Amino acid sequence: MCGFVGVAHLMNCENREGLVRRLKRSSEMISHRGPDDSDEWVCEEGRAGLGFRRLSIRDLSVAGRQPMTSKCGRYVIAFNGEIYNHEELRSALEAEDAVDWLGHSDTETLLVGISRWGLRRVLEFLDGMFAIALWDKKLKKMSLLRDRFGEKPLYYVYQNQVLYFASEIKALPELGVSLGQIDREALITFFRLRYIPAPGSIYTNVKKLKAGEILELTDDLHSDIYWDGFSQAQLSNSVDYKGTRNNALNEIDELLNSLVQRRLASDAPLGTFLSGGIDSSLVTALAQSQKNASISSYTIRFEDERFNEADEAQAIARYLGTDHTEMTVTEQDALNLVDRIPQVYDEPFADPSQLPTMLLCQLAKKHVTVALSGDGGDEMFAGYSRYLKILQNFQGKKSFGGSRVLSKALAELPWGELDLAMGVFRKRPSRYGAKIRKGLMKSCARSLGEISQHHTSFWRDAIPVKGVSNTENWDYERAWPLDSLKMSELGDLKSLMVSDSLVYLPEDLMVKVDRASMATSLEVRTPFLNQDLAKLCWSFPAEWHANSQDGLKCLLREILYKYVPRQLVDRPKKGFDVPLRDWLRNDLKEWGQALVYSPSDGVEPLLDMKMIQRAWSEHQKGANREGDLWPALMLLSWSSYHCS
Template sequence: MCGYVGVIQKKIHQSYDELSNRLRASAERISHRGPDDAHEWVSKDGHIGFGFRRLSIRDLSEAGRQPMHSHCARFTMVFNGEIYNHLDIRKKLDGISSQRWQGHSDSETLLAAISCWGLEKTLTLLDGMFAIALWDRSEQKLFLVRDRFGEKPLYYTQQNDMLYFASELKGLPDLGASFGDIDQEALQTYFRLRYVPAPRTIYENIKKVLPGEIVIYSLAGNHNLSYRKYWDTAFEAQKSVDTGYAGSREEALNDIDSLLNQLVERRLASDTPIGTFLSGGIDSSLVTALAQNQSDNAIKTYTIRFEDERYNEADEALKVAKHLGTDHTEMSVTESDALKLIGNIREVYDEPFADPSQIPTMLLCQLARQHVTVAISGDGGDEFFGGYSRYLQIENDWYSRKHGTQNENLARSLAGLPWHVIDKGAGIFRKKPNRFGPKVKKSLIKSCANSLGAFSEHYSGFWRDGLPLKGVSLDDNWQFGRTWPLDEGQMDSFGVLKSLMVSDGLIYLPDDLMVKVDRASMAASLEVRTPFLNQDLAKLCWSLPTGWHINQRDGLKQLLRETLYKYVPQKLVDRPKKGFDVPIRDWLRGELKPWGAELVNSTNAEVCELLDMEMIRQSWQEHQKGASREGDLWPALMFLSWKNEE
């Protein structure tokens, strides 16, 4: 696990020494991603250079040092991540080549495989998380590659015949890159979703490599950038659905159990201490149970305890830990802890990012890093096994919507009424702010949604009755589903529930969950591994009848629950899903109130040009008087905090 930066220049704008110095300074900005080693490399002709910071996990010797050169001298690579099946790949290489290994790192295996089979064939063999920058000296091309499910980040920008790239945004300016202005489309999406999906970033000039994508920069010719997909989640899901699963439900349970055991076993390989995150929920309990089942010693487990029992799962996690016999550690999180952490969020995430569980995730990673260098998490279980309660609600409501008799034009007209005025009059005699108008308006707008993507965003999106942005048209305010990734044919094939699962795997998983975990963990110099994020497991899940996973009668995540019951008694884990939420609603009326009040009363000129501050202040005041506005307020506060510290 590491971090890197790099530059490729068509014309020599920066001398060899200047480029080396820039790479060193830039890589130092992301040294938290790799505090164990530092190294820079610039090609002899000065066209390309890499800067690298290493977090040593496998092969702690210099044999695992990067940038790494292939034995044939054709390729130079920097690589962030882990290839869990690299020993299997080594065996294949040993059978067909005379490769002489210098060490036992997965980086050396990866580079040897690319030298033998080429990049794209090698990528099809990998079980791992990775962001790769590969220089092909023979073809004079740079390849930027990101893993299938977006676990590892990679940013890039093309400016002045130069391509700059880095593991984090903060690494780009010292290379000479310019961020540019705020991307208005990205800003609208951020306020709706609380994150910015790839390939956009909050800045106009900067892009993210998409999951499963190869970005190619060629020094030759006029068209420098091209793009290829080596993995397309929607396409692979479609193939799996079309092929279907030939076995019985019992056989599917056995296949899931067997494959998850294999995936956990691979992710336990480390030359440094390893543990697991244990919330007491289905996903984390299962990966912990499988890890403990394969370990001779007590696995170290970590959890967060909240004082507010509505959000606390620490007691349940402790019961699971005792049953499994793990070495368990928990940490209590208070409003004061959150307040202390707030000032670090911009430094950790670079872009505005407003998933409130970022706070306990950062604290959990800091706790685990005191004892281990690697942690295993249960992320991905919800997307592949049907774990979100909104799925069933959306299916019910979408069916009613499709078969109802709503008049879209009438609904649009009614939604345009001055509901805020009506609310103001109706709220005169109530102590608590009246929110009847916005609720009606949201319902009317939702009833106009003519696609599953737009409809589903009303269950997970924010500022649904109007974005607090200057210059946003009515059409923009009503434009839901802008990031929906599936076409009509795919949705017809998948059905509602599987469409929602696949969509979350394409957008929410990589751009929210993986961003949250990667930045929080790497800020603490901790590697987090996710057994559920594997292409074979994903294909298996997609091939199964949706009703085996989730249905109106039996509820959520049935197959994963039954797999877990083999290892943990049902009574310890069979309870309603809480998620990794935090009591932001109360915190914003408590110790976070002074911080929030200062932000919403900002007079920053650029902020006032971008945001409708009066609208945000009104939401803040309503929240303080008892309305529940934390869902809308948190992205506004995170943006204001990010912008004020820029």
């Protein structure tokens, strides 16, 4: 697990010494991603260069140093991530011809594989998380690529026939590139989703690679997708699973055991995140079953019992025999951490669980360098409670019918005036009119995907960006990068699962985990994120994943019963939420109020601050607006840090 930066010219070359200095300054900006070692490489003619920061996990010797040049001398690689099956790749290469290995790093394995088979064939083989920069000396070609589920990030700018790239945005300016202005379209998307999906970013000049994408600079800049999740889901869905449900359970169990075993390989101390939920409990159980000694497990305890699962996590840890550590999170902990968020997340990012995730990573890093997590289980096995609500809403809409035109006309009535009047009468803010409008707009939805966006989007009344029309306010799919009508070919439940796997998972959850963990120089591995497991899950009948009798995530739950007693895990899902509603009225109130009423000049001209201030005031008076306020506060905090 590491970080890298780089430059590649389409035609020209530059002074090698000057480029080395820029690469060094740039990579120092992401030293937290790799505090153990650093190095720079520039080709002889000064046409391309790479800078690298290393977090030593496998092959701690100099044989694992990067940037690394292939034995044949043709390729140079900078690689951030882990290839979990690289020993299998080594065996396959050795079966063809003997290899004189210099060490046992997965980076060396990648280079030998690319030299022998070519990049595309090697990619088909890989089980891993990765962002890669590969320079081909013979073809004078730079290739950038990102793993299938977007676990590792890679940003780039292409200006004046020069490609600049880095693991984090903060490293790009030191390469001598302009980030550009704040992108208004990205702002609109951010307020709707609370994150900015690839390929966009908060800056007009900066793009990020999509999950499963290759970017190549040869005669020009070309983009290609080597892993198309939707096409893979279509293919898996079209081929009926041949076995029984029991066959499926055994196949999942066997595959997950193998995936966990691969992710336990480490030359550094390793543990697991254990929230007490199904996903992390199963990962911890499988990890512990494969270790002779007690594995370390870590959890967060909230003082507010509505959000606390620490007792359940402790009971599971006790049953499994892990070496368990927990940390109690208070409002003061959140206050102490909140000012660091803009530094950790270079773009505005507003998933509230970023706070406990950062604290959990800090806790784990005191003891281990690698942690296994349960991320991805909800997407692969239908674990979100909103799925049932969305499906009920969609089925009700189809059976009821009704007129979109009438619903839209009614939605455009001044429901905000009703809220103002009711607020005066009740002597506290009203959101009754807003709820009526929300229901009417759901009735206007044309697809399951659009209804899903009504359930998960924010700022439903109006987006607080200047100049946004009513049409833009109510176009919920504008911020969603998938074609919902096309996704519906997968069936209702699988459409929701695959959509989350392709957007919410890589662009929200993996961003949250990568930045929080790398800020503390901790590597997080996710056994559920594997292409074979995804294709298997997408091949099952939808009713195996969720049904009225067994509920949500019934396949994974049944497998967990083999390892942990039923009574320890049969309870309602809480998720990794925080008591944000109360925090914004107490310890975080002064911090939030300063941002709302004294915004920085960087972003304030683009925003309707009166709308944000009204939401803040309503929240303080009893209306629950924390879902809308958190992205506004994260944007304002980011602007204060980056645009001052």
